[in-house]
Amino acid sequence: METIYLLFITVLAAFLGFELIRKVPATLHTPLMSGANAISGITLVGALVAAGGEDGTLTTIIGTVAVVLATVNVVGGYMVTDRMLAMFKKKAEKKSAKDA
Amino acid sequence: MNSAILINATYIVSACLFILGLKLLSHPSTSRKGNTVSAIGMFLAVVITLLDKDIISYHWIITGIAIGGVIGAIFAKKVEMTSMPELVSLFNGFGGLASLAVGWISVLTLANQSVSELARGVVEGSSNQGLSLTISNLSIIIGGITFSGSVIAWGKLSGKMTSGAITFAGQRWVNIALILALVAVSYQLTQTPDNANLIYSIIVLSVVLGVLSVIPIGGADMPVVISLLNSYSGIAATAAGFAIGNNILIVAGLLVGASGIILTNIMCKAMNRSLVNVLLSGFSKPIDTSMKVEGELKALSPEDAFYVLEAAQSVLVVPGYGMAVAQAQHAVKELQELIESNGGEVVYGIHPVAGRMPGHMNVLLAEADVSYDLLLEMDAVNQRMETFDVAIVIGANDVVNPAAKEMKGSPIYGMPVIEVERARTVFVLKRTANAGFAGVDNPLFFKDNTRMIYGDAKDTLNSVIREFGDD
CATH class of the missing domain: 3.40.50.1220 (TPP-binding domain)
Structure with a gap:
């Protein structure tokens, strides 16, 4: 039953993902990709439980490595996406920025 | 009120923030806000996970987050905009490797359980365990392919290796042999999960498969490869989510997987080629x-x-x-x-x-x-x-x-x-x-x-x- 329930979520999330992303314009495809990349760092959540558990040395080592890698993915991904998106401006916005 | 309910309720909030973030990303004027919303969702998910009852020591977690955070921040600040493709591939690779690690740990945990269950004489539920092992194993395989494929893509894009197609005789047969070997070893693992050598073999095989899948693809086809690897990194996270039964991993991973597949599709259409054609292009005959x-x-x-x-x-x-x-x-x-x-x-x-x-x-x-x-x-x-x-x-x-x-x-x-x-x-x-x-x-x-x-x-x-x- 548990598996079916997870599968149910999976199917809905896949449809939702397709609908959401289809609307993103070509101009924003690179930030979309790096932003989505940051989201894929959600593996961090799985790594945390492993790194902080009591299951033994090997698990702790693998878990900690996973935490490091996933954090690079999350922090780097969001920061670089923000840096990129900050550059996307329209003409009018720029002029008012210069006037100010 | 137990913490499991609180954690899962917060995951729902996080999932909503990811979705809202992606929605805001669909217009340049709101896109920056969208990214921030998505980052808040991630922050919430991470913080609430720390309440998990299975986490008993925090020093490794804090060390890991500190190291990873600093490395990520340096990468993000330093990178030239012309090098974005390399950076995205590299981050993809890190995400893939992290999913591999989570899958690995999940197999180790399941193996421990099965040993202790055998000791206690529990026979029930073994079929369910086979399924869990298969899913955890899938997380290792997809993670491994994503990791090595992304590293090769990074090498090609950054000029650290030739950006042209690298092929050798019989490459297709080697790939097929690798896939068959992966299936065989994976089956073995479901039978004897405590055999560490099997896990090592799976990791090696999937890493090699990732390398061989990307080296025959030339530089001009890189947009397709990056999109596809992006999708893989999401699917790897989803597989890891299945392995440890975590909803937020499944949902977030699939959002990424879907975005990667859509981009892959757009890129293929823009070249009027099928995905199979792009992936196997290195094997086509020289141009007339x-x-x-x-x-x-x-x-x-x-x-x-x-x-x-x-x-x-x-x-x-x-x-x-x-x-x-x-x-x-x-x-x-x-x-x-x-x-x-x-x-x-x-x-x-x-x-x-x-x-x-x-x-x-x-x-x-x-x-x-x-x-x-x-x-x-x-x-x-x-x-x-x-x-x-x-x-x-x-x-x-x-x-x-x-x-x-x-x-x-x-x-x-x-x-x-x-x-x-x-x-x-x-x-x-x-x-x-x-x-x-x-x-x-x-x-x-x-x-x-x-x-x-x-x-x-x-x-x-x-x-x-x-x-x-x-x-």
């Missing part, structure tokens, strides 16, 4: 040399180009990967301002696969402060191509190649291109007279209205800009 076009190339000096541009009312700029290599985006913007102050109009025609990743050109031009409403898509500029006095092609080749329409049998035949040859005059800024990436001679270069301006794109543009200054 009898197709080469002949004619005279008409060179033009930057000074003469200036006289034409000075008189032009409407100018189209078509950038390609060469603009990124020459770091010419700021010079392009400067030229745009000069033409505009001269009373002319400048717009940009962006082909979906220009550059090395989806939207690569848009980011570079945004960096140079070009307004995003001047960045037009291929169809929009093709519709009004005749109205342009000058079309300037900067470091692009295949995406403006009329062979795609005119020459049956050309490797790019059928690919939609920006039809610059219909503009009144075409300037092609090119380093040398060699063929572009796909090794196709470009009939555009021989058209009556085409003028070639040889040299580094940035130097050429600066020469033209200087002429404007002298005026």
